[in-house]
Amino acid sequence: MATQTEGRRTTDAPAPKSSGKPEVPRWRRKLRPYLLSVPAVLIVIGILYPFFVGAWYSFLNYAAVNPNPVFVGFANYVSVLGDAQFWSSVRVTGTFAVVATLVETVIGVIIALLLNRSSIVGRIFEKVLILPLMIAPVIAAVVWKLMFNPQFGVLNHVLGLGNTFDWLSSQNALFSVILVDLWIFTPFVAILVLAGIRSLPKEPFEASEVDGASWFYMFRRLMLPMLWPYILVAVIFRFMDNLKFFDVPWVLTAGGPGVATRSLQIGAFEDSIINLDYSRGSTYMFLLWILVFITARFLVSVLGKAQRRAAGAEN
Template sequence: MTRTDTPHRPPAGEGSVRRIPARRRAFRPYLLSIPAVLLIAGILYPFGLGVYYTFLNYSAMVPEPVLVGLANYAVVLSDPVFWESVRVTLAYAVTTTVVETVLGVGIALLLFRASLVGRMLERLLILPLMIAPVIAGVIWGLMYNPQFGVLNHMFGLGSTFDWLSEDRALWSVVLVDVWIFTPFVAVLVLAGIRSLPREPFEASAVDGAGALYMFRRLMLPMMWPYILVAVIFRFMDSLKIFDHVYVLTAGGPGGATRTLQIGAYQNSMTNLNFSLGSTYMFLLWIIVFITARYLVGVLGKAQRRAAGTED
């Protein structure tokens, strides 16, 4: 009697491949995109609502706001206080970005050439970044105090020198920003320097090129994209600054540090005119958007030039 051998079929779930129905496979991309859709909706809805408020007369004094068209834009754009806020914001952003970039690149170069002890001190560089800007504002506010502030005693300025007076407030606030965010630029640029290829520098050293020549002709062109990334981050953030500026001066004295963010806060939270506050923020968004598009275009050109692919 012969026995017919039949192929062994493993039990379900053991060694068998479970086929997913075609309908479920087609639905999977939409399922995976749900978090992204929710995130976009969470961003666009408040943004759209804020833009909508700019066309209303929405304030605490008007319980039932109505459409007023471009009246809020006409009020804001014809207000000298707004243009002074634009000037202060741009002066603050440009000054902090330039100073932090120069100091950050210099610190990065020093740390790149540093010894073992210098590399250990490198870890202390990020300490200001670990402090919330509000807390940093409180600390520097105590240091700036004319009566018991440590800076006046350290430099022998006496109790009459006011760091936050009308003619010094902006630069004192800039100093705090430089102290907080220069390490960010230094760390970012240092990471870029350490990622550069070593072969061009070794070949130039063999040919007898000096350190200054290699920095100007080799290192700086190749690290330019990293510097631009730092500039973009810092300039965009400086345009939107609020926290430590408000803690130190609340926009004063005499509007010397009244940035667009603080102007929006004062209109919305102090004057309770939410439409004017939203108009301030939307105009600030336009400034940030235009600046970001321009800087990203410059970054793209720098990256192509560094890669040698620019026509």
């Protein structure tokens, strides 16, 4: 009797409730990851396709006067590497990248240290600091070009230089381009380093302050080692960008006077767009890519070591 009752209870047990949503077919579940990866694949194709086409052009003699190019091997590279103007562009690019990145980093760290001190002036300046980053570099270069004008520019009158000092002459042009780049992008370094300072743990500094350590000692022994990864991130961003600088020197000087501010990017633009020698311009860009790639790999390896040292994993 008990067995019949148990069997009836089992039979009469209510079926599990359905969620009300139709079950997703198995083939759709398998297809979903591939569909989600389609945008990333399209972006990669959109990046790699022009890159490989440009690299292929560097092995042709493709130009407006030669619409039916043929394969010439490394002839373009031999021609470009044997051109004194190319090495002048390398010197200008390297000088600008090193000097601008170094000065922006030093000034950015100093500004971040000053803004880290709580004060009304510091909070106001922190909000104003971001304004140069909100202006397009081309617009900023146009404004600075007007300020550099020796006849009616405001800089000569404010500094008492008269109307004879030419900021964009062959001797001063590169310095002026660096000055404009400093004004635009130093706030980026300062904001990044300031975020790093405010993320550091406070306990080591409080303990050192109780022990009577000076501010310089705490900065050199505590803050700077922990802050190195943030500083190196700023250096990587700015150095990579400065190796590819184009807009500011082109607006200010169009690569001149002479070759004073002719960077590798400007050289590629002149050959490809102005002279319509597409293969030579592609050669410039591929050599620039090699320079950027090697530099980026080195800086990223340095950043990895700094992160491991800051985490205590490396002595």
